[in-house]
Structures are given as structure tokens and as C-alpha cells.
Amino acid sequence: MSRMYRLIRIAVLSALALAVVPVAPLGAGATDDEATVLHVLNRVAYGPRPGDIARVKAMGVTAYIEAQLAPETIDDSRVDEALLRFPTLTMTTAELSAKYYRPLDQAQRAARAAAAKADPAMAAGTPPDPKNQTPEERMLRQGAQSVLQNLAQARLVRAVNSERQLNEVLVDFWFNHFNVYAQKGAVNEYLNEYERDAIRPYVLGHFRDMLGAVAHSPAMLFYLDNFQSVDPNMSAREQDQRLKQQQQRLNNPRARITPQQREEQMARLEQAKKNMPKGINENYARELMELHTLGVDGGYTQNDVQEMARVFTGWTIDQPRGGGRFTFKPEWHDPNTKTILGQTITGHSGVDGMREGERALGILARSPKTAHHIAYQLSQRFVSDTPPATLVDRAADVFVKTDGNLREVMRTILESPEFFSVEAYNAQIKTPLDFVVSAARATGATLVNAGPMVQALRNNFGMPLYGCQPPTGYKTTADAWVNTGALLNRMNFGLSLVSSQPRATGATIRTLAPDTSEATRTRLIAETLAGRISPSTAETLAQAQSAPQLIALLLGSPEFQKR
Amino acid sequence: MNRRVFLKNGSLALVSLGFAPHFIGKTVLAARARQKVLVTIFQRGAVDGLNMIVPFGEEWYYKVRPSIGVARPGQTAGAVDLDGFFGINPAMSPLADLFHRRDLAVVHACGSPDPTRSHFDAQDYMESGTPGVKSTDDGWLNRYLHAREHADATPFRAVSLTQQLPRSLQGTAPALAIAQVGQFGLRGGRQTDMMQTGFESQYAAAAGELLGTSPGLGRTGKEAFDAVKMLKDVNAAQYTPANGATYPRSAFGDAMRQIAQLIKSGLGLEVAFAELGGWDTHVQQGNGTGQLANRLGDFAQSLNAFYTDMGDGMSDVVVVTMSEFGRAVTENGNRGTDHGHGNAMMIMGGGVKGGKVYGKWPGLAPERRYENRDLAVTTDFREVFSELVKKHLDATDTSTIFPGFTSTGALGILG
Numbered sequence: 003m004s005r006m007y008r009l010i011r012i013a014v015l016s017a018l019a020l021a022v023v024p025v026a027p028l029g030a031g032a033t034d035d036e037a038t039v040l041h042v043l044n045r046v047a048y049g050p051r052p053g054d055i056a057r058v059k060a061m062g063v064t065a066y067i068e069a070q071l072a073p074e075t076i077d078d079s080r081v082d083e084a085l086l087r088f089p090t091l092t093m094t095t096a097e098l099s100a101k102y103y104r105p106l107d108q109a110q111r112a113a114r115a116a117a118a119k120a121d122p123a124m125a126a127g128t129p130p131d132p133k134n135q136t137p138e139e140r141m142l143r144q145g146a147q148s149v150l151q152n153l154a155q156a157r158l159v160r161a162v163n164s165e166r167q168l169n170e171v172l173v174d175f176w177f178n179h180f181n182v183y184a185q186k187g188a189v190n191e192y193l194n195e196y197e198r199d200a201i202r203p204y205v206l207g208h209f210r211d212m213l214g215a216v217a218h219s220p221a222m223l224f225y226l227d228n229f230q231s232v233d234p235n236m237s238a239r240e241q242d243q244r245l246k247q248q249q250q251r252l253n254n255p256r257a258r259i260t261p262q263q264r265e266e267q268m269a270r271l272e273q274a275k276k277n278m279p280k281g282i283n284e285n286y287a288r289e290l291m292e293l294h295t296l297g298v299d300g301g302y303t304q305n306d307v308q309e310m311a312r313v314f315t316g317w318t319i320d321q322p323r324g325g326g327r328f329t330f331k332p333e334w335h336d337p338n339t340k341t342i343l344g345q346t347i348t349g350h351s352g353v354d355g356m357r358e359g360e361r362a363l364g365i366l367a368r369s370p371k372t373a374h375h376i377a378y379q380l381s382q383r384f385v386s387d388t389p390p391a392t393l394v395d396r397a398a399d400v401f402v403k404t405d406g407n408l409r410e411v412m413r414t415i416l417e418s419p420e421f422f423s424v425e426a427y428n429a430q431i432k433t434p435l436d437f438v439v440s441a442a443r444a445t446g447a448t449l450v451n452a453g454p455m456v457q458a459l460r461n462n463f464g465m466p467l468y469g470c471q472p473p474t475g476y477k478t479t480a481d482a483w484v485n486t487g488a489l490l491n492r493m494n495f496g497l498s499l500v501s502s503q504p505r506a507t508g509a510t511i512r513t514l515a516p517d518t519s520e521a522t523r524t525r526l527i528a529e530t531l532a533g534r535i536s537p538s539t540a541e542t543l544a545q546a547q548s549a550p551q552l553i554a555l556l557l558g559s560p561e562f563q564k565r
Numbered sequence: 566m567n568r569r570v571f572l573k574n575g576s577l578a579l580v581s582l583g584f585a586p587h588f589i590g591k592t593v594l595a596a597r598a599r600q601k602v603l604v605t606i607f608q609r610g611a612v613d614g615l616n617m618i619v620p621f622g623e624e625w626y627y628k629v630r631p632s633i634g635v636a637r638p639g640q641t642a643g644a645v646d647l648d649g650f651f652g653i654n655p656a657m658s659p660l661a662d663l664f665h666r667r668d669l670a671v672v673h674a675c676g677s678p679d680p681t682r683s684h685f686d687a688q689d690y691m692e693s694g695t696p697g698v699k700s701t702d703d704g705w706l707n708r709y710l711h712a713r714e715h716a717d718a719t720p721f722r723a724v725s726l727t728q729q730l731p732r733s734l735q736g737t738a739p740a741l742a743i744a745q746v747g748q749f750g751l752r753g754g755r756q757t758d759m760m761q762t763g764f765e766s767q768y769a770a771a772a773g774e775l776l777g778t779s780p781g782l783g784r785t786g787k788e789a790f791d792a793v794k795m796l797k798d799v800n801a802a803q804y805t806p807a808n809g810a811t812y813p814r815s816a817f818g819d820a821m822r823q824i825a826q827l828i829k830s831g832l833g834l835e836v837a838f839a840e841l842g843g844w845d846t847h848v849q850q851g852n853g854t855g856q857l858a859n860r861l862g863d864f865a866q867s868l869n870a871f872y873t874d875m876g877d878g879m880s881d882v883v884v885v886t887m888s889e890f891g892r893a894v895t896e897n898g899n900r901g902t903d904h905g906h907g908n909a910m911m912i913m914g915g916g917v918k919g920g921k922v923y924g925k926w927p928g929l930a931p932e933r934r935y936e937n938r939d940l941a942v943t944t945d946f947r948e949v950f951s952e953l954v955k956k957h958l959d960a961t962d963t964s965t966i967f968p969g970f971t972s973t974g975a976l977g978i979l980g
Contacts, residue, residue: 558760
């Protein structure tokens with residue numbers, strides 16, 4: 003980089019009103035000055051921990067980015083060890099179902115039956131009062147809740163402490179891209195597996211693979227209702243017949259079930275008959291094109307949505323409310339030929355019908371519209387709320403040329419001049435998730451109990467993990483997150499972080515700020531903000547009367563809200 | 566200090582030593598008796614307008630909704646008759662009384678000229694107030710605030726009872742997002758004053774900066790502290806609704822209760838926003854009872870409690886409800902409904918010429934539907950909004966609020 007350019011750059015930086023104290027030395031490597039290192043850590047990672055800026059500066063930002071692009075080469079054993087505290091993480095859906103969800107169902111059914119016996123009028127239709135839970139029921143419920151709690155805590159432990167920072171940033175990005183909502187029906191039972199098996203393995207892999215894994219996931223099939231989308235022409239007689247067979251089986255005197263169980267299962271069959279799906283559901287087909295692939299301006303029509311829904315008829319879940327797995331039901335599939343986006347998809351009956359969906363996913367994954375949509379969103383997350391068209395086009399081009407190789411797309415974005423342009427530095431506002439994670443990282447804490455952070459995201463920031471109801475996922479741009487209430491909550495979070503967990507962060511805070519002297523302040527500002535702080539903020543820090551105050555004032559400052 | 570104590574006393578901790586902003590003396594508890602207030606409610610996720618305001622006089626309605634159609638008035642779980650052709654979902658029966666008292670009006674077959682069936686786009690268009698134009702960077706309510714800037718505006722002029730500022734209030738005019746009025750403020754225990762002074766000066770300095778996006782962090786911080794200071798005079802945690810009004814114990818009921826509280830506190834509230842989701846009923850939506858009816862029950866009870874609580878004050882208040890689009894006329898394969906087009910809006914308040922379902926009814930016969938499947942739109946939602954800002958809030962010119970749109974003024978819901 004020319005000296006002239008660097009001079010201009012520094013002049014611009016200063017002119018943009020964040021008076022630089024102290025001014026970055028000119029002698030630093032062209033792209034390795036502290037401001038650049040901080041920028042890289044703010045975007046590629048969840049912000050710097052104490053010492054990170056010096057460490058990355060020493061290795062060089064390009065080497066750091068390259069290493070982050072190859073997370074499999076980075077040792078993360080410390081975090082792997084910490085994750086052992088969450089034993090449900092590695093369990094399969096079937097295991098979780100057997101251990102937590104089905105016993106809970108049973109206990110609840112039994113409790114309802116008992117209540118109905120005691121007072122039939124009251125029990126009809128009213129949900130069981132949690133206050134009347136038996137101890138056993140309560141234990142089972144807590145067990146079931148711990149699955150999601152573990153998942154959320156593990157996500158934060160990784161975000162704060164993992165060395166594979168880009169990987170964690172991308173897990174958040176892609177989960178949000180393929181958002182599902184924990185509170186919808188049985189989705190919560192499938193979340194653990196969804197994040198672990200459909201998202202994590204592919205964030206630096208091929209887009210088509212992730213798209214396929216998501217399309218096959220019970221979580222998405224349930225969330226966007228495709229599991230009950232069926233060929234409208236499937237004969238009602240066929241459905242009736244299957245039901246009759248099941249009823250006959252139950253009525254067989256040799257069936258080894260008690261009369262009560264028989265009655266229960268018969269009632270369930272009757273209910274199932276009433277609820278039997280009778281036609282297509284467009285929900286998944288629409289979001290697949292609008293959100294997952296082509297984008298809302300991707301040129302598809304309402305007719306494409308309906309045709310796409312027909313393509314995916316029969317993609318369902320074996321026992322959707324029983325911790326089941328993906329299955330293709332040929333008898334639910336519409337075997338007629340479809341046309342999507344002007345391409346003919348020859349209809350198949352029998353098990354071959356599933357190939358139509360795979361073909362459709364291939365068409366979508368290879369569409370230049372998809373490449374552009376994904377390139378835009380990634381550029382928006384990593385570079386600018388309004389990403390430069392030149393960058394988006396180049397990244398889209400790489401997406402097309404590499405058949406959706408996300409590692410190459412990321413490399414293009416993170417090593418682009420647009421990423422390293424001064425206009426991009428500190429130009430974004432942290433989302434609440436970025437903020438709480440970066441605050442924890444700034445204190446240098448080893449996160450032991452992420453519970454309070456999970457709660458803060460849910461109760462104070464309106465950004466609960468796994469709690470975004472619409473399929474769009476959370477916005478990542480500033481307009482969504484800069485407002486008065488949210489800002490006060492950030493300041494309050496900083497205050498609670500330094501005051502509420504003396505055991506967790508007390509030692510760290512003493513190391514971080516043994517006192518409030520000028521030397522301590524200068525080091526702290528250098529390690530969290532690369533020294534870039536306004537005179538006014540510097541002055542308020544100088545007035546702090548204790549180390550916790552000092553840190554809270556730093557974490558709540560305007561400078562720390564940016565990335 | 567024990568953190569639990571200061572959390573419990575959160576509202577008491579809203580103590581401030583900072584200078585008093587000039588408007589406090591002028592406005593708080595001062596006579597702002599005739600302040601007009603517009604309350605906007607967004608039903609996010611596309612409520613099924615045909616099961617909310619039921620065209621029971623339409624034979625096609627029952628033909629294409631065999632399992633989810635709301636029964637005719639007089640039948641079990643049947644609609645409550647409004648005008649002999651339309652009825653209201655029985656879960657919303659309190660609102661039928663308001664309708665017959667002429668304090669509630671409905672606009673049916675209302676919506677956007679844009680064809681999108683994307684939640685995201687349609688919400689965006691309804692809130693930007695510019696259907697079909699994505700580049701609009703502010704919301705229609707924010708543009709209203711600009712169009713009618715006045716000297717004694719307080720930080721509470723526009724308040725959203727949400728954690729994030731909705732798109733309709735985003736823009737360069739100040740607007741507050743307050744999820745919980747009683748918890749709004751810095752919670753630093755005994756250090757609160759010291760910390761607040763520190764943060765205030767940080768954000769005051771940042772308010773001058775040009776860097777970053779709109780709205781700037783600095784300005785937002787300044788607005789926050791101004792609001793905190795005003796709120797300290799209001800005992801936000803303590804509030805007893807008037808006239809025996811009981812709000813449902815739900816997030817939406819809570820939001821409506823707080824809007825009533827803010828209006829009565831005389832803080833200068835002019836535009837309020839609240840929202841509620843859970844309307845995207847693709848599966849098992851039910852009819853006069855069931856999933857959708859339960860949501861509608863909470864919705865209607867909250868609105869009714871607000872109406873009761875406001876009492877005579879309602880004469881200066883108009884509440885309008887909206888949702889991004891309606892749902893398909895025909896039920897889908899899962900006894901639910903897929904995304905559609907036209908929908909129903911409700912307008913409630915003292916100045917409303919209620920007791921009438923406004924708008925031209927296009928009918929539900931297949932050839933009368935939009936794209937042969939959805940309720941057609943015969944009233945642009947901006948007609949309704951325009952009337953609200955012109956006749957209720959007294960804006961004379963709506964051309965900057967709804968660029969490129971000229972209202973026909975034909976509805977006549979207000980005065």
C-alpha cells in the first residue's frame with residue numbers, strides 16, 4: 003500500500019470524528035495496523051479477547067484469516083472439553099426422544115387421565131396447571147428443557163471461547179439463514195440434531211450439501227409444514243384403508259395391549275383420521291425459494307410455488323411428534339410432471355418420486371440468482387449493511403464457478419479490498435448476540451455458566467437463541483437493533499456482567515483492571531478497541547471509581563457497540 | 566449492593582442527577598388534554614381476515630372452507646352478526662359490542678396493490694408505506710412525525726412497545742422503543758447516577774459524529790436518557806386500569822395496558838405501536854374455536870380492555886389494526902390456509918364513524934378472486950392510513966408521507 007494512500011486513510015479515519023488516540027503508527031505493516039487487526043477480529047471473530055490484537059498482529063491478518071478458513075486445522079481441545087458438560091449435545095434425536103420427550107408425554111397423558119377421572123368437566127380442554135405437576139413430571143419436564151438449554155449454552159460457550167471463531171460466526175449466520183423456531187410444535191425435539199448435523203458440517207462446505215441436509219431435516223420439515231403436504235389427488239379411500247388396517251390390528255384379540263391402551267390408541271387413530279392431510283402446503287416451497295435460495299426477487303411466481311410444493315409432496319417425517327426421522331412416502335407424492343422456473347421435472351411414482359425434489363434442489367443451488375442472494379447476504383454480514391455491488395458480483399461469480407463452495411466464497415469476501423476499505427471499519431452495529439459475546443470475550447472470561455447470557459438475550463434483548471419465529475431469521479443490520487431501549491439494555495448488561503458474577507468474572511476483572519490508573523486504562527482501551535476511542539469516552543473512563551465501573555463504562559460505550 | 570435488590574427496585578432506580586431537559590417543565594402533567602393519539606397494531610404473520618371478519622352471507626365462503634369456516638350467527642361457535650352479511654369471530658365478541666356502539670369500524674378487502682405473498686416484503690411495504698418500492702429507508706409513521714414536527718414534542722411523542730423499533734417508526738425523527746415501561750432505565754444500584762452521567766456524556770459526544778448508520782448511536786443514546794429523566798416522574802411500575810378494565814395476561818395485553826398508561830401520564834404520546842404474532846396458520850387453524858380463535862381472543866380482549874380503560878379519553882384516540890396480507894380463500898390440505906392477498910383492518914375510537922364495514926366487497930366466487938384464489942383488494946391500505954393522518958392527526962399534506970400516492974378520500978371513516 004502506498005504511503006500516500008495510508009496517509010489519506012488515516013486522515014479519513016480521523017475526519018470521521020472518532021479521534022484516534024493515539025494515532026496508529028505509520029510504520030506498521032500496511033494491512034496489519036491495530037485498526038485493521040481489530041476490524042478483522044470484529045468481523046471474522048466475535049471481537050478480541052485480551053491479547054488477541056497483539057497475537058493477530060504478530061501473525062499477520064492474512065495468515066489469521068487463512069487459518070480461520072481452515073478450522074479443522076485449529077486445535078480447540080479446551081472448548082471440546084468444556085462441552086462435555088452438555089451430554090445431550092451428542093445424542094441422537096431417537097435417544098433424546100426415548101430419554102426425555104416420550105416419558106414426559108406419558109407422564110402428562112397419565113396426569114391428564116387422572117385429572118379427568120377426578121373431575122371430568124374441569125379436565126376437558128383445559129391444559130394441566132403447572133402448579134399441580136407431580137415431582138416426577140416436573141423432573142421430566144426439566145430434563146426435556148435441559149436439551150435446549152444445553153444447546154443454547156453450548157452455542158455461547160463456543161462463540162466466546164472457541165479458537166475456531168469464523169466457524170462459530172458462520173454457524174450463527176447459517177442457522178439464521180435456515181431459521182427454525184424452537185417453540186413451534188415438535189421442532190424443539192429436532193433442534194439439537196438440526197444444528198449439529200444439518201448446519202455445522204457445511205458452513206465452509208458446499209451450499210448444495212447444506213441445502214439438502216436442511217431439506218431432509220425433520221426440524222425444517224416440521225417448521226415449514228412440509229411433513230404434512232400431500233398430493234391432493236391421493237385417494238381418500240387409500241387413506242381410509244390404511245386406517246382400517248391399523249384399527250383391525252388393534253382389535254385383534256391377540257394384540258398384547260391392555261383394554262385401556264387399546265382405547266387410547268383407537269382414540270388417537272380417530273384423531274389422526276380427522277387431521278389427515280388432504281392437499282399441498284405451500285409454506286416450505288415458498289420459503290425454499292424466497293429465503294433459502296433465489297431470494298425474494300429471484301423471479302419465481304406463485305405458480306412456481308405451487309409446482310414446487312407438489313415436487314416436495316411425500317417428503318415427511320416418520321412419527322413427526324415422536325422423535326422420528328426423514329422419510330419419503332411415495333403414496334403421498336404427486337406423480338405428475340411439474341414445471342418450475344421454466345424447467346420440466348418429469349413426474350415419478352413410487353420411490354423414484356423423491357428424485358424430483360433432489361433435482362429441484364440442484365436447480366435452485368445452481369441458479370445464479372441463488373449465488374447472488376447468498377453472496378449478498380454474506381457480504382452484508384461481513385462487510386457492510388449495504389454491501390458494494392462489485393464485491394457481491396465477484397463473490398457470486400466465485401459461488402457459480404466453484405459450484406457453491408462456501409470456503410472459496412468466504413475467502414473472496416474476507417480477502418477483498420472492499421473488506422479492507424476504511425469505510426467498512428467500525429461501520430456496523432453489533433447485534434445483541436455479537437454484543438454479549440464480544441463483551442464476554444473482552445473481559446477474557448472463560449465462560450463457565452452461559453445461562454445468564456442465554457436469559458439476557460431472551461428477556462432483555464429480544465434476540466433469543468432458537469427463538470426467532472418468522473422464517474426470515476433475525477436481521478443483522480443496524481436499523482433493526484439501534485434503539486433507545488436496546489441501548490440501555492446493553493449498558494445494563496455491561497453493569498450486570500461486572501457485578502453479578504463475582505465468582506465467574508471476578509478474578510478475570512482483577513487481572514483485566516487491577517486498578518483504574520491511566521496505564522491500566524490505556525492497556526484496556528488498546529486491547530478492546532485498538533486504542534480508537536473518542537476524547538469524551540476516554541474522559542468518562544478516567545472518572546471511573548472502580549475497576550468494575552471502568553469496564554462497564556467501556557462495554558456500554560458507543561465505540562464498543564460497533565464492529 | 567446486592568443485585569437482586571436493585572433489580573427488584575428497578576423502577577425506583579430511575580433516579581437521575583442530570584440536568585432537566587427544557588421540555589419537562591412544559592409538558593409533564595401539564596395540560597395536554599387534547600393531544601390526539603394514534604395507536605397502530607400490527608398482526609404479524611398475516612391474519613386470516615376471512616375468519617376474523619366473516620362474510621357469512623357468502624355461499625362460496627362455506628363451499629371452500631368446509632372444515633375451517635366460522636359458522637353462521639346463531640349456530641354453535643358461530644360468528645357474531647355485525648351487519649347481516651359480515652360477522653365477527655365469536656372469540657372477538659367484545660368487539661361486536663363496540664361495533665354496535667359505533668366506536669369500531671372495519672375495512673374489508675383492504676390491502677396492498679403489490680402482489681407479493683412474502684411475509685417479509687409485505688410487512689416491509691406496509692410499514693414503509695410504499696408498496697413495491699424497496700429502497701424507501703424510513704417508515705410511514707416516521708415520515709408523519711417529520712411532516713408535523715412541533716416545538717413542544719417530547720421524547721415520548723412516538724413510542725413502540727417492542728424491543729426493536731418497528732420499520733414503520735424507523736427514520737430520522739426521534740422514536741422510542743420501550744418493551745417494559747417499568748424497567749426502562751439504567752440499573753446500576755447506587756452507582757446508577759455516576760454511570761448515567763458517564764454514559765450520557767459518551768453518547769452526547771457521539772451524537773455529533775457522522776460515522777455509521779441512521780439513526781446514529783449518539784442520537785439514540787441522548788433520546789434514551791431524556792426519556793429516562795421524564796419517566797422518573799411517572800410511577801411506571803404501579804398502574805391500576807380504570808373502569809374495571811382487565812387486560813389479558815399476555816404480551817399484547819401488557820403492551821396495550823402500557824400504552825394506556827403512557828397516554829394518561831401526559832408524557833406527550835402521539836403515535837404508539839404494538840404488535841403480536843402467531844397468525845401464520847398454515848395448519849389446523851380452527852374456526853369459531855381453536856388455534857386462530859385463541860389468538861383472536863387475546864387480541865380482542867386486549868383491545869376491549871384498552872377501550873374500557875381509556876373511557877372518555879377514547880375520544881382523542883384512534884386504534885388501527887393491520888396485517889401484511891390475507892390468506893387464501895380456500896382451505897389447504899392441512900385445515901389451514903396459505904398466503905393470500907386482501908384482508909380486513911379495524912379502526913376503533915371516539916371519532917370513528919363505526920358500526921359499518923367499509924370498502925367494496927369483491928365477492929368470493931373464483932372469478933372474483935385475485936389470481937383466482939385470494940380475496941381481491943378493493944381498498945389500498947394507504948387510503949386508510951391517509952385518512953388517519955389527515956382527519957385524526959390533522960396533517961394537511963400526505964404527499965411526503967405516502968410519496969406517489971394520492972388518496973381518493975372516499976372512505977369517510979373519520980368525520
